[in-house]
Amino acid sequence: MPAPTRRSFLALGALGGLHLLCGCTGEHDHTPGKAAEDADRPVRLRQVAATDALLADYAAVLAASPADADRLGDLRDDVLQHREALARSLPSSSPTAGAGTARSVADLAAAERRTAGLRLADLTAASPALAKALASVAASGAAHAAALGDTGPLTDDGASPSPSPAPVPLPTADADALQSALAAEHAAVYGYGVVGAFLPVGPQREDGRAAYAAHQARRDAWQRLLGTGGVSPTAAAPGYRLPFQVKDAATAAQLAAHLETQLTAAYADLCATTALRPQAAAALRESALRAVHWGADLPALPGLAPTDPTPAAS
Template identity: 55%
Template sequence: MQPPSRRTFLTLGLLLTAGTALTACTDGHGTDSAPAGDQRRPDPDEPVRLRAVAATDTLLAGYDALLPQAPQLQPLRAEVAQHRAALQPTTTSPATPPGTAAPTTLAELAALERRTAQSRLADLGAASPQLARLLASVSAAGVLHTLALGDPAPSAAPAPTPSATTGEPATAFQDALGAEHAAIYGYGVVGARLTDDQQRTDARTTLAAHQSRRDAWQRLLTGTGATPTAAAPGYQLPFPVTDAPTATRLAAHLETRLTTVYADLVAAVPAPHRPLAADALRECALRAHHWGATPAPFPGFTTPSATPSATPTP
């Protein structure tokens, strides 16, 4: 990888979308803003939420079965409980978990986490945009859990090949393309500062993955007759990158910010495109973990107070 030119910087702004609090993305569930006695409107997402909660209850039971001999699982179990609270519908009807034998080993629990993550993605098309965003995030968190449980290669269903789209979804893909342009440049900076051979190989592999994702968005947009967003002539680094530790920090930063981009994309595109955006979210969450980012219970979600404002490069 060649060092960047002096004219070129990486902009934080290209990798940030408007931060949305998790509570704002769950359609207000769990709040009590309606006056007593008011009739709540039916929740069209209720069937999806009930299925998600039932699967989560099965997962919680799996953790509870292993906690006595593996207390180190408590942080993961706590995250799963957070997922349940976010997915809980307004209905008081209990969700009935499917009959599944409780796992007896960490490998079995990892397999259960993997199956549960897949079940989230199966309901993307049936959910409202914001619930689909939440499901994709929770699914990505489940994949990270499989890593923590010892699964060396967590997998997900293959994402569909992108197809043409028009209107507002095309704008969302333009935003994703712009973020990939910035990430591609960012990995040029990362690779130029790394000294460990394996890390440099990892950076080249990741760069190729982002180039492939960029090319996919360009093909999709060209198919609509739109002109794909070009890479910007200048980007600003979010912090100085002068050595290997700051290079790995930049890589983790890039992937973490991209999880937000792709979580937003899940909510912005039509149902047929959601698995593609969710797949990108999952991959970025895994790469962020690889580069040392602190795992989050809801990958891709930020709070307004945690989202710095971005100033375009002059």
């Protein structure tokens, strides 16, 4: 599916558009100067090397298990897109050939999880644009690992829905992005209320309830964080207009997938902030995994639009 845009979320019934929910359309994406490019270079080199090692693992498993070619081929294509995004501003190069250490799909799943953790380890050292890319790639890697059977934790990266209090006052850029994420969570809570009404009793409804509770917790955490930072939290709208009619369990699952996919865009923007990157990356990953659970065809770079700027070669 195409990468989500910042304006394709739920529409506000009262206002006729959802400028609140995904309003971070590039405030944090200023193209960095030469100093920022130089600062990003070590991070990019590390991440490209890690991606090349992962690609070598894919090659090794595909050679050992040709029957898995269809399943693994699409995931490998995503990893190639990850490499392209991470290698921008570096001299053009092809993936470094090497012997992969993975010998089975289980090994490959563990390699995806480990590599996703390496993305998060470099979050704080990256420029805002590169931080967004790292968080997106980490979310995609976590989805790959889950698809291959490995659902272990990536790292202790602030996944708790109750982040620690922020400094006072909260920086304006951080506050703006957090307000947009909060507005998106308000819409998600409303949307899951609709989803739950159409899901049958059983595992599907329990999944809907768990997601509803998770979004309530995330919403409450952002409200506390904004209040601690001296900012009045964005209030929920009086009502929301759904992107399509929900009439049965199938369309309810489609709405849940839509909600989670669009939340990845709000959280990619939040990853460009200074103090909130670990929490934002965790939220992006959780939404990406839920989107896949509800049937979304997740793009290789969840949360990033094709036009998102990244440092270009000088």
